[in-house]
Amino acid sequence: MIPEKTHIALHPRLNKQVAGLFLLWLSINTFTLLHRGIYLEGESAKYIREANFYLANGRVSTPNFWLYFVQIGLIAACIKTHLSLAWIVALQLLLNGAATIAFFKTLSHLFPNKTLAFIGTGLLLITYPYQEFNTFLYTESLFYSFTLILSCYLIRMRALSARNLLPVFAGLILICFTRPSGLLFLPPVFLYLFFMFFRHWSIPKKMGLLGLLTVAFLLFLNKALGSGGELDFMLPFRDERIICGVPTLRGFLPIQTTAQGNSLYGLLYYVIHNPSQFLRMACLRTLAFFGLYRNYFSLGHNLYLLVFFQSIHAAALASLGYWVKVRPYPLVFFLSAIGLTWLTVIMTCDDWHNRFYLTICPFLIILALPATQKLLKSPPDGK
Numbered sequence: 001m002i003p004e005k006t007h008i009a010l011h012p013r014l015n016k017q018v019a020g021l022f023l024l025w026l027s028i029n030t031f032t033l034l035h036r037g038i039y040l041e042g043e044s045a046k047y048i049r050e051a052n053f054y055l056a057n058g059r060v061s062t063p064n065f066w067l068y069f070v071q072i073g074l075i076a077a078c079i080k081t082h083l084s085l086a087w088i089v090a091l092q093l094l095l096n097g098a099a100t101i102a103f104f105k106t107l108s109h110l111f112p113n114k115t116l117a118f119i120g121t122g123l124l125l126i127t128y129p130y131q132e133f134n135t136f137l138y139t140e141s142l143f144y145s146f147t148l149i150l151s152c153y154l155i156r157m158r159a160l161s162a163r164n165l166l167p168v169f170a171g172l173i174l175i176c177f178t179r180p181s182g183l184l185f186l187p188p189v190f191l192y193l194f195f196m197f198f199r200h201w202s203i204p205k206k207m208g209l210l211g212l213l214t215v216a217f218l219l220f221l222n223k224a225l226g227s228g229g230e231l232d233f234m235l236p237f238r239d240e241r242i243i244c245g246v247p248t249l250r251g252f253l254p255i256q257t258t259a260q261g262n263s264l265y266g267l268l269y270y271v272i273h274n275p276s277q278f279l280r281m282a283c284l285r286t287l288a289f290f291g292l293y294r295n296y297f298s299l300g301h302n303l304y305l306l307v308f309f310q311s312i313h314a315a316a317l318a319s320l321g322y323w324v325k326v327r328p329y330p331l332v333f334f335l336s337a338i339g340l341t342w343l344t345v346i347m348t349c350d351d352w353h354n355r356f357y358l359t360i361c362p363f364l365i366i367l368a369l370p371a372t373q374k375l376l377k378s379p380p381d382g383k
Contacts, residue, residue: 017118018104024125025100029093032128033135038089044137048085051075064231067224070178071139085137092134095145100125102152103362107369109156110327115376116369123312123365130358140355143179146171148362151337154189155330160197168193181359183224184340186217192333222264234261236349237270237277242284243294244349253277267347281346288350289342289357305354309361315368322370334363 040048050072053061060066074088103124107117124130133140150171157164172189175182190213198206225233234257239247256273260266271278290313292305323331338360345356 017114021100021104021118021121021125024122025097028125028128028131029096029134032132033089036132036135038086039136039138040085042136042138047071047075047137047139051079055080064180067177067180067182068139070142070174071137075137088137089135092141092145095149096131096134096141099145099148099152102149106152106155107366110330110366111369111373113373116373119372120365120369124362127308127358127361127365129354130361133355133358139179140358143175143182144359146175146178147182147185147359150175150185150189151333151363154192154333160193180224181341181344181356183217183221184344185337186220187340188333188336190217191336192329195332196329218264225264225267226262231262233267233348234270237274237281240277240281241349242281242288243352245352285345285350286342289345292354292357294352294354309364312364312368315371316364318371319367319369323367331367334367337363 047068050060050065050068054072054076060069060072065072071088074091075085077083078085078087100121104117104121107120108114111117130144133144150168153167153171157168168189172182172186175185194206194210194213198209201209225231234255235241236244237255237257238252239249240253241247255270255277258266258269261270292309293302297305320331341356341360350356
């Protein structure tokens with residue numbers, strides 16, 4: 001079967017929508033660039049330093065930085081060729097634009113009523129924290145774009161073939177070496193492929209494939225957890241930090257841990273031997289993750305986060321019935337990606353600027369659209 005195509009340019013109404021979305025994208029990113037410029041501090045400085053180390057030594061300083069190597073490699077290439085780091089920002093903007101187009105096409109594929117595609121893409125564009133990272137030399141801009149492009153390609157894939165799977169595997173490798181959290185996309189991708197294309201297999205075959213994939217993922221994840229460097233997965237529990245880098249205690253608690261703390265065994269050992277603290281920290285980190293409130297943000301900033309994102313959450317919950325009945329396989333992908341990101345925050349800590357949440361923000365917007373359409377007095381299929 002040939003993948004379905006969305007001929008956006010053939011419909012005058014769609015031309016107007018695309019033009020409007022382009023102007024919105026251009027306005028937001030121009031404002032961000034003029035307002036802040038290229039941000040070279042914070043984690044940007046860390047990646048620049050690591051790029052210089054790589055050029056001098058032919059390796060990264062500690063193994064964990066291989067999982068950030070896409071950004072480090074780009075910076076190293078600019079330094080080596082004496083190009084301005086502005087070229088990386090230009091690439092980030094280009095990929096963000098490509099991801100936005102892919103998002104619009106995917107919404108047009110999921111909802112034949114093209115108004116939903118326009119609304120959903122517009123919501124993503126006015127998610128200012130998401131767009132703001134395009135001018136940072138952090139890993140986030142590339143990571144958001146890569147994960148969104150991969151997800152959109154996957155959802156629109158209509159047949160399983162070597163030709164179709166090659167971009168999927170290439171995309172997974174790319175995001176896994178852009179940020180360590182790229183590993184979290186392995187299970188959602190394989191679950192979607194499994195339910196979408198292998199649902200007619202016999203039960204023994206399905207169980208065997210799932211078992212093999214699960215073991216492979218756990219081994220890969222365990223290797224990544226033990227990659228060393230600045231990673232210490234017990235630290236957020238010892239000083240009960242909810243936000244990464246911000247301990248809530250002056251000292252360390254005498255929690256029960258094992259010497260293999262940076263491993264799946266170490267995390268499981270902690271949960272079993274410290275259940276009350278784990279449950280309490282899980283609740284606090286959940287509130288931080290989905291609530292998005294930060295006491296160091298301004299009142300206006302927190303009100304924006306509260307009204308904008310909690311409205312999306314409410315609409316997404318109200319739309320679950322539609323997804324279960326009409327499109328259950330994309331729902332598996334979206335919920336597994338959201339759930340694994342949430343679980344990771346529970347097991348570690350949340351980000352100062354909600355960066356972990358922003359990865360799944362496009363998925364929550366997609367899930368919210370059927371309920372949004374009800375407000376427009378029209379069914380999601382446009383009939």
